[in-house]
Amino acid sequence: MTRKKKKISFEDEMSNLEEIVELLENGEMELEESINKYIEGMELYKNCSKTLQESRKKIEILLNVDESGNEITEGIQEELY
Amino acid sequence: MIHKSKNYSETDTKVLTVSELTKKITRLFSSEPDFQDISIRGEVSNIKKHTSGHIYLTLKDRKSRINGVMFRGNAVFLKKIPGNGDEIIARGRISVYEPYGNYQFYIEEIKQSGIGDLYEKFEELKSELKEKGYFDEELKKPIPSFPKRVGIVTSLTGAALQDILNIAQRRFSNIPVLIVNSRVQGKEAAQEIAEAINKLNKIKNIDVIIAGRGGGSFEDLFPFNEKIVADAIFNSSIPVVSAVGHETDFSISDMVSDLRAPTPSAAAEIVFPEKEILIDKLESLKNDLTRIFKYNFEVYENILSSSSPWFTTNRFVNSLQLKEEHLDRLSFNLVRSFKHLSELKEQKLLNLSPKKNGKYLEHKINNLERELSNLRICLNKAIIECLSKKDNVLKLIGKSLELLDHKNTLKRGFSIVRKKGSDYPVRSINDIVNKENINIELFDGNIDAEISAIKGVKDD
Numbered sequence: 022m023t024r025k026k027k028k029i030s031f032e033d034e035m036s037n038l039e040e041i042v043e044l045l046e047n048g049e050m051e052l053e054e055s056i057n058k059y060i061e062g063m064e065l066y067k068n069c070s071k072t073l074q075e076s077r078k079k080i081e082i083l084l085n086v087d088e089s090g091n092e093i094t095e096g097i098q099e100e101l102y
Numbered sequence: 103m104i105h106k107s108k109n110y111s112e113t114d115t116k117v118l119t120v121s122e123l124t125k126k127i128t129r130l131f132s133s134e135p136d137f138q139d140i141s142i143r144g145e146v147s148n149i150k151k152h153t154s155g156h157i158y159l160t161l162k163d164r165k166s167r168i169n170g171v172m173f174r175g176n177a178v179f180l181k182k183i184p185g186n187g188d189e190i191i192a193r194g195r196i197s198v199y200e201p202y203g204n205y206q207f208y209i210e211e212i213k214q215s216g217i218g219d220l221y222e223k224f225e226e227l228k229s230e231l232k233e234k235g236y237f238d239e240e241l242k243k244p245i246p247s248f249p250k251r252v253g254i255v256t257s258l259t260g261a262a263l264q265d266i267l268n269i270a271q272r273r274f275s276n277i278p279v280l281i282v283n284s285r286v287q288g289k290e291a292a293q294e295i296a297e298a299i300n301k302l303n304k305i306k307n308i309d310v311i312i313a314g315r316g317g318g319s320f321e322d323l324f325p326f327n328e329k330i331v332a333d334a335i336f337n338s339s340i341p342v343v344s345a346v347g348h349e350t351d352f353s354i355s356d357m358v359s360d361l362r363a364p365t366p367s368a369a370a371e372i373v374f375p376e377k378e379i380l381i382d383k384l385e386s387l388k389n390d391l392t393r394i395f396k397y398n399f400e401v402y403e404n405i406l407s408s409s410s411p412w413f414t415t416n417r418f419v420n421s422l423q424l425k426e427e428h429l430d431r432l433s434f435n436l437v438r439s440f441k442h443l444s445e446l447k448e449q450k451l452l453n454l455s456p457k458k459n460g461k462y463l464e465h466k467i468n469n470l471e472r473e474l475s476n477l478r479i480c481l482n483k484a485i486i487e488c489l490s491k492k493d494n495v496l497k498l499i500g501k502s503l504e505l506l507d508h509k510n511t512l513k514r515g516f517s518i519v520r521k522k523g524s525d526y527p528v529r530s531i532n533d534i535v536n537k538e539n540i541n542i543e544l545f546d547g548n549i550d551a552e553i554s555a556i557k558g559v560k561d562d
Contacts, residue, residue, distance in 0.1 A: 031248040038387050045394045059395040066388045073381055079278040086304045
């Protein structure tokens, strides 16, 4: 993979959440730590849920890309959808 | 001689006429389903167009040949009559020409002329790329389960795009799509497909590319068998799902790509996740999280509310106790010293005994008093710290109580098992023994039960 990691992806958030659930399940954790983990998990849940609900529906046609990776696009006519 | 064998002919074996045999053979041919609609590739020879409009030819390869006929009714649709030496794919049925007792190929459609070269080219490129490792499984990139943005390389006017967008709409309309228009058949197509894939690779937020087209003839699909397209897919840092033609079409693109989808619709089903399934998974993770946390939290709550020595096992509290002991001892010393001093003072008053001793004791008392007050401060600080820690824990518990709704979890079909009379949930089969009485808490009540068997989860 040559791509660098930018923002944490949905997959990463999901698997972090899975990890936390596992950790809480197995770990004999201090209360404070487990509360922190719980809050972290709920945070991840909210993010994932937001991503899923986010309305980002956008269909575009790529016309060109310049050297620095900027795209020139146009929206698609509704009837194509 | 012939007369002598009369009994042989009529009784032992049935004798057929030639036509009867030929009929039998014809029936045999027509009972073979594969012969009723079959495509045959071969080289044309002896082609003749009869004045009746029928075309007669022989199809051959290096080892065999078959006679073929294309009746006028089908032949009129031919754009071009193939020439001797042309490679064609002809579709039709195999049957028997009874007057001659020949089996032959009744051609209904001639698919392509000159296609033989393409097949050769395909096979050559396939083995070349295989050699170079273009198809290696370990080089295949995983397809993201939830792409942020999907790139599509296909023709804007093709059916494939419609299919993909329809499915995207149905399964997960939220995911943005970027289409790169490209011809998908004809001479320019391969170049355009490759360029489109390269272009998408310059854009930063594309997670996966679908490249493909709908069904067509082998020649139509050929751009997806060109090296330039194979290179573009192979060099793409974005995973590529190839979706070329129908289920039965296998292209070079399919083999180089990170994942082959049998059709464009299937590609869309792979790439666009089903929103409902993701939501379900997420919700169940959240419920697990809450349930487990609630359990952990209850354990703490029990510890806090019972007389369990949580605070005394704390190392900090141990040190506090040591200090207290020290303080006790010092207080005792202090009191004793006071007593001593006052005794001395009494003595002094009585008999004006040595000043020296009194000074010394006074000094000692002052020291002890200072130490005592220091210790008091320490102790107070420690107690405050300890209390605020406890307070903190209580606050956290209060907070988690707000976060939790344990009854809701029960409503979803979970239940809590406790030993009878115990507040602690049974966590493991090791916590209970057979015949033990348990209590099961459900959302709307409790069940008392007795264990009749305990089984562990098998490891295999």
